[in-house]
Amino acid sequence: MSRILKKELLAPGIKRFELDAPDVARKARPGQFVVLRIHERGERIPLTIADTRPEDGVVVIVFLEVGKTTRELGELEAGQEIMDFIGPLGRPSEIENFGTAVCVAGGVGTPEIYPVARALKQAGNRVIAIIGFRSQALVTMETEMRSVSDELIVTTDDGSYGRKGFVTDALNELLARGEKPGRVFAVGPVIMMKMVAECTRAAGVPTVASLNPIMVDATGMCGVCRCTVGGEMKLACVDGPEFDAHQVDFDELLTRLKVYLPEEKRALEHWQEGHGTCRCAGKEAGNG
Amino acid sequence: MAKPAPTRTPMREQDPGVRARNFDEVPHGYSPEEAAAEAQRCLRCKKPTCVNGCPVEVDIPGFIGAIAEGRLWDAMTVMKRTNVLPAICGRVCPQETQCEGECVLAKKMEPVAIGNLERFIADWEAEQNECVMCEKLPPTGRKVAVIGAGPAGLTVAGDCLKFGHEVTVFEALHAPGGVLVYGIPEFRLPKSIVEREVNFIRDTGAKLVTNFVVGMTRTIAELLEDFDAVFVGTGAGRPWFMELPGENALGIYSANEYLTRSNLMKAYLFPEYDTPIVRGKRVATIGGGNVAMDSARTALRLGAEESIIVYRRSRQEMPAREAEIHHAEQEGIRFEFLTNPVRYVANKQGWVEALECLRMELGEPDASGRRRPVPVKGSEFRIPVDTVVVAIGNSPNPLIPQTTPGLEVSKRGTIVVDPATGRTSKKGVFAGGDIVTGAATVILAMGAGRIAANSIDEYLKTGNWQDPTGSQ
Numbered sequence: 213m214s215r216i217l218k219k220e221l222l223a224p225g226i227k228r229f230e231l232d233a234p235d236v237a238r239k240a241r242p243g244q245f246v247v248l249r250i251h252e253r254g255e256r257i258p259l260t261i262a263d264t265r266p267e268d269g270v271v272v273i274v275f276l277e278v279g280k281t282t283r284e285l286g287e288l289e290a291g292q293e294i295m296d297f298i299g300p301l302g303r304p305s306e307i308e309n310f311g312t313a314v315c316v317a318g319g320v321g322t323p324e325i326y327p328v329a330r331a332l333k334q335a336g337n338r339v340i341a342i343i344g345f346r347s348q349a350l351v352t353m354e355t356e357m358r359s360v361s362d363e364l365i366v367t368t369d370d371g372s373y374g375r376k377g378f379v380t381d382a383l384n385e386l387l388a389r390g391e392k393p394g395r396v397f398a399v400g401p402v403i404m405m406k407m408v409a410e411c412t413r414a415a416g417v418p419t420v421a422s423l424n425p426i427m428v429d430a431t432g433m434c435g436v437c438r439c440t441v442g443g444e445m446k447l448a449c450v451d452g453p454e455f456d457a458h459q460v461d462f463d464e465l466l467t468r469l470k471v472y473l474p475e476e477k478r479a480l481e482h483w484q485e486g487h488g489t490c491r492c493a494g495k496e497a498g499n500g
Numbered sequence: 501m502a503k504p505a506p507t508r509t510p511m512r513e514q515d516p517g518v519r520a521r522n523f524d525e526v527p528h529g530y531s532p533e534e535a536a537a538e539a540q541r542c543l544r545c546k547k548p549t550c551v552n553g554c555p556v557e558v559d560i561p562g563f564i565g566a567i568a569e570g571r572l573w574d575a576m577t578v579m580k581r582t583n584v585l586p587a588i589c590g591r592v593c594p595q596e597t598q599c600e601g602e603c604v605l606a607k608k609m610e611p612v613a614i615g616n617l618e619r620f621i622a623d624w625e626a627e628q629n630e631c632v633m634c635e636k637l638p639p640t641g642r643k644v645a646v647i648g649a650g651p652a653g654l655t656v657a658g659d660c661l662k663f664g665h666e667v668t669v670f671e672a673l674h675a676p677g678g679v680l681v682y683g684i685p686e687f688r689l690p691k692s693i694v695e696r697e698v699n700f701i702r703d704t705g706a707k708l709v710t711n712f713v714v715g716m717t718r719t720i721a722e723l724l725e726d727f728d729a730v731f732v733g734t735g736a737g738r739p740w741f742m743e744l745p746g747e748n749a750l751g752i753y754s755a756n757e758y759l760t761r762s763n764l765m766k767a768y769l770f771p772e773y774d775t776p777i778v779r780g781k782r783v784a785t786i787g788g789g790n791v792a793m794d795s796a797r798t799a800l801r802l803g804a805e806e807s808i809i810v811y812r813r814s815r816q817e818m819p820a821r822e823a824e825i826h827h828a829e830q831e832g833i834r835f836e837f838l839t840n841p842v843r844y845v846a847n848k849q850g851w852v853e854a855l856e857c858l859r860m861e862l863g864e865p866d867a868s869g870r871r872r873p874v875p876v877k878g879s880e881f882r883i884p885v886d887t888v889v890v891a892i893g894n895s896p897n898p899l900i901p902q903t904t905p906g907l908e909v910s911k912r913g914t915i916v917v918d919p920a921t922g923r924t925s926k927k928g929v930f931a932g933g934d935i936v937t938g939a940a941t942v943i944l945a946m947g948a949g950r951i952a953a954n955s956i957d958e959y960l961k962t963g964n965w966q967d968p969t970g971s972q
């Protein structure tokens with residue numbers, strides 16, 4: 213059981229919760245995640261730990277409302293409780309001094325990469341962050357990211373804010389101007405992480421991506437989160453979620469994420485029928 | 501004593517045609533009259549061979565004799581002395597290779613239905629509004645942490661409570677029970693029964709902490725700061741795959757995932773419950789154990805028109821309980837024996853559409869004593885499918901070994917213990933069940949729990965710790 217202490221709307225369809233979860237807060241490291249289940253009939257979904265305040269026992273999550281569970285979660289208010297809250301899970305990010313480290317995030321990947329960027333900064337790196345959004349209305353965490361970066365580049369797909377284009381355009385420019393990062397971290401939509409991997413592969417820059425396959429138990433028991441990395445089967449929940457992006461089979465991951473599309477639609481409709489309200493705001497926000 | 505009837509008292513069951521489409525329990529259980537009649541068949545041997553076949557040495561003639569005489573409370577008291585989970589063991593023990601296999605009657609006729617009687621007495625007790633409470637010794641003030649709420653962990657918890665120790669059980673999932681809740685389906689082991697047994701342990705005083713992944717939420721070293729002893733009963737977790745081309749196609753499940761979705765997450769009630777599952781029309785399950793039977797029968801209940809078991813040996817070699825194979829056959833599961841998959845074929849959208857297999861023939865016996873299947877050249881053929889469940893086994897969950905320095909682990913990833921005591925290479929840490937043996941049985945996990953609980957008690961009293969892996 214975990215109580216919501218604070219709720220904020222960061223952008224349309226993107227919500228931030230502070231939760232009372234002292235056991236998780238005490239152990240969490242950047243790059244790790246939690247699994248939560250809202251109530252008895254709920255499914256288990258993974259969300260990245262976006263921040264912690266161990267002294268107060270607080271864990272922060274930020275999520276994009278995409279389907280039934282994340283929308284239902286978004287309807288909860290401060291003071292209410294989440295039935296099951298498990299973590300920290302997964303291996304922490306490898307944080308060391310790489311010289312220059314580049315953090316590339318897309319959409320809701322930005323709050324997810326924030327603790328990684330901060331830890332990299334604390335470890336003495338020169339941190340360059342590239343954060344990309346579809347349009348200005350969806351820009352989140354800019355101030356926080358700026359505070360932990362030596363250089364921050366914001367991109368929007370439609371050019372309504374920051375630089376017009378994709379995060380990979382900005383990344384290519386960095387590499388073209390002669391930056392030699394010791395490590396690139398990518399968090400965001402699968403297709404974005406795949407493009408980042410393509411950018412850095414040619415330049416030979418070591419790159420890790422935080423994979424987001426479907427999960428159930430997240431303790432290595434069920435095998436649903438299996439991904440192919442360097443031709444080998446890996447379980448993202450216990451062997452990851454971060455892997456060498458140049459070795460990941462992103463196309464397989466993209467396909468595997470689609471396995472329940474008809475059921476996801478049905479779950480959402482079933483919930484909305486019982487619910488009676490139109491939830492257009494979430495839809496507009498789209499998928500990262 | 502009159503000569504026993506040659507055949508056992510049958511247990512009434514749901515009709516196969518009906519039950520193959522619902523998740524209700526298959527057998528209905530004995531009435532008191534049926535139980536008494538079956539109990540009369542037992543000769544109450546002076547040297548009961550059946551007891552040798554039971555890993556926890558249940559006093560079989562003792563409890564069956566009490567049933568025969570209508571002393572049902574006595575029967576339960578005898579049972580609980582050695583077995584705290586009789587409602588479960590009666591349903592899931594492989595009796596034909598254990599107690600019943602060793603019953604003297606088995607040589608000439610059907611053995612006494614020990615499992616059925618065990619189930620009867622436990623269910624009877626549950627219907628009364630009281631239960632045989634195990635006596636507790638005075639509190640010792642010592643604290644035991646049990647990791648994993650499967651049969652091994654629950655047994656340790658129950659026993660340590662009796663010894664007067666304080667017990668906290670840490671469980672990674674949101675519900676206690678281990679494989680009993682996430683693996684074994686409702687139609688074979690109703691979840692209300694597991695809940696009842698868990699409640700019994702909770703009522704006896706154990707503290708149950710779910711959603712707590714030891715190794716991640718806290719390490720064993722950290723637990724040892726607050727607890728005097730730790731028992732690791734984390735089971736066999738990580739599923740094996742066939743490692744064949746195409747295995748990550750959509751529609752291919754490990755049995756663990758398939759059963760967890762259906763049982764623990766109640767996907768068969770989707771969309772009332774949120775967790776989805778693919779309701780395949782043609783489902784192939786690879787394997788021949790209990791897990792495979794459970795998966796194939798679950799597929800039927802989820803609406804499969806055809807549910808096929810693909811097994812590389814023959815019926816004789818299948819490790820599943822006889823009752824499960826029999827039930828599966830009755831329900832219309834199709835068996836492809838002497839058949840081994842070689843690759844998966846997917847369609848353009850990435851969904852599995854066929855399982856390509858080779859026919860096998862049996863050759864020389866292998867290390868397990870079973871005849872080794874060898875492929876028949878050129879016998880490739882395809883089974884059209886839309887769902888595949890891989891049920892070929894698990895390896896131990898690596899989370900604890902990875903996060904516990906000083907804990908000796910075998911090449912197979914199992915935790916190394918002294919079998920007589922359950923002690924690991926790390927002081928104060930004990931282990932038992934599937935995490936030590938690899939995937940085994942409920943009753944063996946309970947047996948290991950019992951051994952560990954006794955030596956935890958001894959360790960807490962004396963403080964003596966010998967290195968079990970050192971020379972003795």
Ligand SMILES: Cc1cc2nc3c(=O)[nH]c(=O)nc-3n(C[C@H](O)[C@H](O)[C@H](O)COP(=O)(O)OP(=O)(O)OC[C@H]3O[C@@H](n4cnc5c(N)ncnc54)[C@H](O)[C@@H]3O)c2cc1C
Pocket residue numbers: 245255256257258259260261274275276277278279280281282283320324423424425426427428453469470473476477
């Ligand atoms: C390690 C990890 C960390 C994540 N961190 C975040 C985060 O910080 N913020 C955030 O907004 N999202 C995060 N996600 C994604 C998030 O888990 C999904 O958006 C969520 O499960 C969708 O559930 P739904 O019912 O709302 O949507 P659905 O309609 O059920 O699904 C929408 C899409 O989400 C994916 N998905 C569905 N079920 C699951 C599941 N059980 N596990 C994983 N993915 C699923 C599928 O691609 C699906 O098509 C993370 C995923 C992983 C694996």
Ligand SMILES: Cc1cc2nc3c(=O)[nH]c(=O)nc-3n(C[C@H](O)[C@H](O)[C@H](O)COP(=O)(O)OP(=O)(O)OC[C@H]3O[C@@H](n4cnc5c(N)ncnc54)[C@H](O)[C@@H]3O)c2cc1C
Pocket residue numbers: 431591592593594647648649650651652653670671672673676677678679680683684685712713714715733734735736737759790791794821897899900932933934935939940941942943945
């Ligand atoms: C589908 C299926 C059918 C079976 N049928 C039969 C049968 O008919 N008869 C029979 O005798 N046996 C059967 N078995 C085998 C039997 O269930 C197991 O041998 C037995 O459950 C092992 O018990 P255990 O206590 O060692 O582990 P488990 O039952 O596996 O329990 C381990 C528990 O530990 C938890 N855990 C794991 N890691 C951690 C961690 N780091 N922190 C906290 N908790 C953790 C797990 O979530 C789990 O709840 C079957 C198994 C399966 C999968």
Ligand code: SF4
Pocket residue numbers: 553554555556557558560583589590593595598599600614615618943
């Ligand atoms: S516990 Fe299992 S093996 Fe022992 S008597 Fe009961 S059914 Fe038989």
Ligand code: SF4
Pocket residue numbers: 541542543544545548549550551560561602603604605612614
């Ligand atoms: S061996 Fe068979 S007949 Fe003899 S006591 Fe055991 S169950 Fe009864």
Ligand code: FES
Pocket residue numbers: 426427428429430431432433434435436437438447448449450
């Ligand atoms: S989520 Fe089940 S093994 Fe990773």
